[in-house]
Amino acid sequence: MERSSILERVFKLSERQTTPKQEILAGLTTFMTVSYMVIVNPLILSDAGIPKEAALAATIYAIVFSTILMALWANFPIVTGPGMGLNAFFTYSVVLGQGLSWQTALGAVFISGILFFLLTVTGIRSKIVDAIPNVLKASIAVGIGLFVAFIGLKNAGLVVANESTFVGVGNVLDKGPLLTIFGLILAAVLMAKHVKGALIISIFATTAVAMVVGFQAPPTAISDVFSATPPTIGDTFMQMDLKGAIAYGIFSVVFSFTIVELFDTLATLIGLSKKANLVDENGKIPNLNRALAADSVGTMASAIFGSTALNTYIENATGIAEGGRTGLKALTVAVLFLCTLFFAPLIDFIPSVATAPALIIIGSLMLSDIKNVNFDDFTEVVPAFLTIIMMPLTYSIAEGLAFGFISYTAIKLFTGRYREIHWMMYIITIAFFINFYMMSH
Numbered sequence: 314m315e316r317s318s319i320l321e322r323v324f325k326l327s328e329r330q331t332t333p334k335q336e337i338l339a340g341l342t343t344f345m346t347v348s349y350m351v352i353v354n355p356l357i358l359s360d361a362g363i364p365k366e367a368a369l370a371a372t373i374y375a376i377v378f379s380t381i382l383m384a385l386w387a388n389f390p391i392v393t394g395p396g397m398g399l400n401a402f403f404t405y406s407v408v409l410g411q412g413l414s415w416q417t418a419l420g421a422v423f424i425s426g427i428l429f430f431l432l433t434v435t436g437i438r439s440k441i442v443d444a445i446p447n448v449l450k451a452s453i454a455v456g457i458g459l460f461v462a463f464i465g466l467k468n469a470g471l472v473v474a475n476e477s478t479f480v481g482v483g484n485v486l487d488k489g490p491l492l493t494i495f496g497l498i499l500a501a502v503l504m505a506k507h508v509k510g511a512l513i514i515s516i517f518a519t520t521a522v523a524m525v526v527g528f529q530a531p532p533t534a535i536s537d538v539f540s541a542t543p544p545t546i547g548d549t550f551m552q553m554d555l556k557g558a559i560a561y562g563i564f565s566v567v568f569s570f571t572i573v574e575l576f577d578t579l580a581t582l583i584g585l586s587k588k589a590n591l592v593d594e595n596g597k598i599p600n601l602n603r604a605l606a607a608d609s610v611g612t613m614a615s616a617i618f619g620s621t622a623l624n625t626y627i628e629n630a631t632g633i634a635e636g637g638r639t640g641l642k643a644l645t646v647a648v649l650f651l652c653t654l655f656f657a658p659l660i661d662f663i664p665s666v667a668t669a670p671a672l673i674i675i676g677s678l679m680l681s682d683i684k685n686v687n688f689d690d691f692t693e694v695v696p697a698f699l700t701i702i703m704m705p706l707t708y709s710i711a712e713g714l715a716f717g718f719i720s721y722t723a724i725k726l727f728t729g730r731y732r733e734i735h736w737m738m739y740i741i742t743i744a745f746f747i748n749f750y751m752m753s754h
């Protein structure tokens with residue numbers, strides 16, 4: 314069979330009014346916008362004690378596995394990757410905050426992947442989506458965005474601890490913060506000008522300047538940049554501790570991973586599918602369940618390899634804007650990610666002040682859902698606000714969700730608007746209370 318007709322059959326190119334060239338170009342654009350994840354994710358996971366090389370390999374294998382499923386099984390022009398926010402939650406809240414081992418945290422990621430998968434294939438997902446009020450759905454992404462940006466600002470040394478006020482501004486004129494400010498302005502300008510690969514360009518440019526000003530040692534040999542033997546996942550493969558995850562009773566951790574995967578992925582997939590004209594005449598998105606299943610199976614694989622939960626990346630919008638309509642675009646990105654395995658040594662030369670601008674910019678991209686909050690209704694404004702503000706201030710997605718859910722149920726109940734509360738919300742609210750109780754004893 315001719316090559317073009319195989320592509321045609323697998324990806325339905327003409328039905329979606331696209332060509333192999335258009336798909337591959339869109340794949341290149343998307344890769345440029347999302348490739349920062351192979352640098353940022355292992356750096357965040359290594360703060361949790363996961364060996365950096367293995368974290369890098371696990372990150373790449375997980376992205377490639379789930380993106381290939383998305384490409385060949387769901388035929389979606391979409392790339393999944395470790396959610397910035399969930400990886401921070403993994404490291405700074407679950408491992409460093411609650412003191413769990415990274416193995417136990419990986420166990421929690423795996424369980425969340427199974428739950429997400431079961432919720433999707435049993436159809437319970439759509440019931441949960443109905444039960445959770447729109448105002449909380451809208452607030453989750455915004456809160457995660459602020460959380461991610463806060464981590465970027467902290468990594469940069471722009472926000473520092475302060476004994477009397479908790480937080481304060483760092484020494485802005487020190488090299489580290491100045492480098493981040495440089496990277497941030499560069500990334501923002503490039504994004505405003507729609508330059509492809511704005512974030513990865515900013516990471517490399519900031520790293521280069523950091524080397525010139527003596528903040529970061531430069532590579533001295535080719536082997537510092539390129540290696541013909543890619544890193545392995547030997548140190549992390551199957552290291553997850555499922556028993557520990559269940560025994561510790563980390564309900565809120567598993568719950569937070571699952572809820573975020575569910576709502577972030579769902580909202581992003583729906584938004585991107587609309588942009589890519591994948592919504593049919595009945596308003597349905599064909600293969601949506603396959604795409605969600607690809608994401609959840611990818612999360613399970615990610616935990617097995619040694620990395621954190623996957624989300625559908627909002628940055629896919631760039632490749633879709635370039636005309637990407639099918640899984641061929643996603644497949645192109647997966648192949649490019651495999652190539653990055655050979656540049657693994659480079660990661661040791663990228664300082665966190667160079668990746669901080671990407672985190673701050675992602676935070677700003679995730680703000681847009683705030684427009685879905687009804688600011689005229691105080692019973693909605695307060696839960697939205699608490700969800701959003703508590704995520705960065707408690708350094709935890711889970712606590713933000715807890716405050717949002719509990720306040721929503723309480724305020725609606727005590728204003729007599731209990732008809733607006735779905736019965737499932739009572740159960741979730743009580744579960745969060747039980748979790749608070751268990752954490753304080």
Ligand SMILES: Nc1nc2[nH]cnc2c(=O)[nH]1
Pocket residue numbers: 395396397398399577578581624625626627628675
């Ligand atoms: N939707 C979404 N996009 C991202 N881009 C980087 N991280 C994320 C994430 O967690 N969710």
